Amino acid sequence: MSETVTLLHPLDDALQLTNVGPGLFRGRTTPAYWNMAGPFGGTTGALMLKAVMEHPERRGRPAALTVNFCAAVAEGEFEVAVRLVRDGRSTQHWTVEMTQEGRGVATTASVVTAAERETWSHRFAAPPPMAPPSDVPELDISQRSGWMTAYEMRFAEGPPERREPAVGDVRSAYSKLWVRDRPARPLDYPALAAMSDSFVVRLLQVRGDIPPIATATLTTYFLGDEAALARQGDRPLIGVADGRQFQHGFNDQTAELWSDDGELLALSTQIVWFKG
Amino acid sequence: MSETVTLLHPLDDALQLTNVGPGLFRGRTTPAYWNMAGPFGGTTGALMLKAVMEHPERRGRPAALTVNFCAAVAEGEFEVAVRLVRDGRSTQHWTVEMTQEGRGVATTASVVTAAERETWSHRFAAPPPMAPPSDVPELDISQRSGWMTAYEMRFAEGPPERREPAVGDVRSAYSKLWVRDRPARPLDYPALAAMSDSFVVRLLQVRGDIPPIATATLTTYFLGDEAALARQGDRPLIGVADGRQFQHGFNDQTAELWSDDGELLALSTQIVWFKG
Numbered sequence: 001m002s003e004t005v006t007l008l009h010p011l012d013d014a015l016q017l018t019n020v021g022p023g024l025f026r027g028r029t030t031p032a033y034w035n036m037a038g039p040f041g042g043t044t045g046a047l048m049l050k051a052v053m054e055h056p057e058r059r060g061r062p063a064a065l066t067v068n069f070c071a072a073v074a075e076g077e078f079e080v081a082v083r084l085v086r087d088g089r090s091t092q093h094w095t096v097e098m099t100q101e102g103r104g105v106a107t108t109a110s111v112v113t114a115a116e117r118e119t120w121s122h123r124f125a126a127p128p129p130m131a132p133p134s135d136v137p138e139l140d141i142s143q144r145s146g147w148m149t150a151y152e153m154r155f156a157e158g159p160p161e162r163r164e165p166a167v168g169d170v171r172s173a174y175s176k177l178w179v180r181d182r183p184a185r186p187l188d189y190p191a192l193a194a195m196s197d198s199f200v201v202r203l204l205q206v207r208g209d210i211p212p213i214a215t216a217t218l219t220t221y222f223l224g225d226e227a228a229l230a231r232q233g234d235r236p237l238i239g240v241a242d243g244r245q246f247q248h249g250f251n252d253q254t255a256e257l258w259s260d261d262g263e264l265l266a267l268s269t270q271i272v273w274f275k276g
Numbered sequence: 277m278s279e280t281v282t283l284l285h286p287l288d289d290a291l292q293l294t295n296v297g298p299g300l301f302r303g304r305t306t307p308a309y310w311n312m313a314g315p316f317g318g319t320t321g322a323l324m325l326k327a328v329m330e331h332p333e334r335r336g337r338p339a340a341l342t343v344n345f346c347a348a349v350a351e352g353e354f355e356v357a358v359r360l361v362r363d364g365r366s367t368q369h370w371t372v373e374m375t376q377e378g379r380g381v382a383t384t385a386s387v388v389t390a391a392e393r394e395t396w397s398h399r400f401a402a403p404p405p406m407a408p409p410s411d412v413p414e415l416d417i418s419q420r421s422g423w424m425t426a427y428e429m430r431f432a433e434g435p436p437e438r439r440e441p442a443v444g445d446v447r448s449a450y451s452k453l454w455v456r457d458r459p460a461r462p463l464d465y466p467a468l469a470a471m472s473d474s475f476v477v478r479l480l481q482v483r484g485d486i487p488p489i490a491t492a493t494l495t496t497y498f499l500g501d502e503a504a505l506a507r508q509g510d511r512p513l514i515g516v517a518d519g520r521q522f523q524h525g526f527n528d529q530t531a532e533l534w535s536d537d538g539e540l541l542a543l544s545t546q547i548v549w550f551k552g
Contacts, residue, residue, distance in 0.1 A: 088347065090525075124519065249366075
């Protein structure tokens with residue numbers, strides 16, 4: 001007797017959901033996307049989005065996702081409950097909650113889906129100039145573990161580097177890089193959602209260290225359609241991240257993900273809580 | 277017998293909520309903030325935020341607000357239900373729903389509140405250069421009604437102007453202006469939340485007309501603390517708005533609201549649905 005072994009991509013493994021009731025899904029964390037105190041927020045967001053996409057009443061593609069990181073997700077199983085709040089002619093509005101037994105709500109999300117359609121279009125913005133991926137060295141991940149090893153990152157500017165914080169040594173919050181899943185994987189909306197959180201916390205670059213820190217809430221708009229994601233395939237995307245203001249224990253972080261032919265596929269903002 | 281008449285500011289009137297049960301508030305739309313097909317989204321967002329702020333278990337100040345405009349709000353009464361999803365040590369996570377009798381859910385929101393605290397701080401960004409408000413003419417509102425008359429707007433660049441759309445005539449989506457409530461009113465978080473949606477839809481500037489259009493979801497981060505809002509008082513803020521990409525029936529819109537002494541008080545993004 002022969003066995004067929006299907007090797008799942010680590011992202012598809014992390015995003016596996018089992019439908020266990022109407023609008024109710026079960027999943028579990030995986031070591032491949034572990035972060036310091038819980039799973040990588042990007043995969044948590046992608047799970048919230050994927051649960052909506054697997055709902056039988058979902059029409060169209062994702063247009064927007066807001067993920068609220070209410071509490072750390074513990075290692076192990078979780079449930080994701082999806083509710084169709086409003087089924088409009090042109091858009092659907094969804095709310096999603098991730099809970100863990102005995103721990104209450106870990107994550108909430110809202111999602112907007114919309115039918116694909118063609119309209120008047122204009123692009124004002126363009127990605128920053130970048131040398132081709134092959135000319136930009138890969139970030140060395142030999143000393144890293146968890147989610148940071150799940151991305152191939154080629155920083156053209158602003159790589160994540162620890163250094164001794166020093167008064168007056170404040171560096172730019174701006175980064176630009178080529179980024180894709182490792183191993184390479186064709187782009188889809190869950191992958192794009194996860195990638196929108198793959199920009200290392202700005203404070204590390206700016207100050208050189210990572211104090212206790214957590215994203216409070218993350219919003220991603222999906223501006224590229226299915227065809228644009230298919231055209232991009234598994235090639236590296238251009239990622240740009242920045243932060244404007246760090247004070248009162250919070251900072252903003254803005255990110256853009258561009259196709260390699262110059263289309264803005266996703267625009268993302270988050271507010272990051274930090275201590276000290 | 278003498279009567280004392282208290283004149284409420286139109287914004288305070290629009291944001292009046294009556295507590296009618298645990299976490300449950302009742303309000304109604306007002307003509308002062310009417311928009312084309314419902315109340316101004318800014319006041320709807322401000323109502324969602326204010327309901328959280330009036331909840332007895334709320335600690336700290338707003339840090340983030342996401343408002344999902346699921347359906348048009350009809351003229352008349354509505355209920356706002358607030359739920360404290362997670363009461364953490366440093367942040368509280370809230371969800372909010374606005375419903376109207378017989379019409380279901382009109383609006384959902386998520387809010388993050390956080391205790392005021394001082395930390396390491398750094399500001400990378402600065403507002404664009406602006407002539408003082410007295411040197412920038414006020415937008416003429418004599419031909420306008422509803423919410424647009426509820427703001428004093430002084431556009432230094434990118435005023436809202438209808439024109440005949442013409443092939444090839446695509447103008448910048450960028451605007452900068454001085455903006456404040458009309459009549460002037462001391463700044464607070466609900467006012468700031470409303471103001472974050474006071475930037476006229478970018479498509480009007482870009483193309484010259486307004487097709488059927490609606491904000492699908494709006495996210496605002498409150499980066500300024502109570503003291504910064506108090507310092508700003510009722511003087512005009514610097515507002516900046518832009519849009520990057522218009523396609524497939526959606527465009528992004530980003531906005532910044534700066535104090536007149538150069539602090540970024542709020543950062544806002546929305547995704548706008550449009551037809552044609």
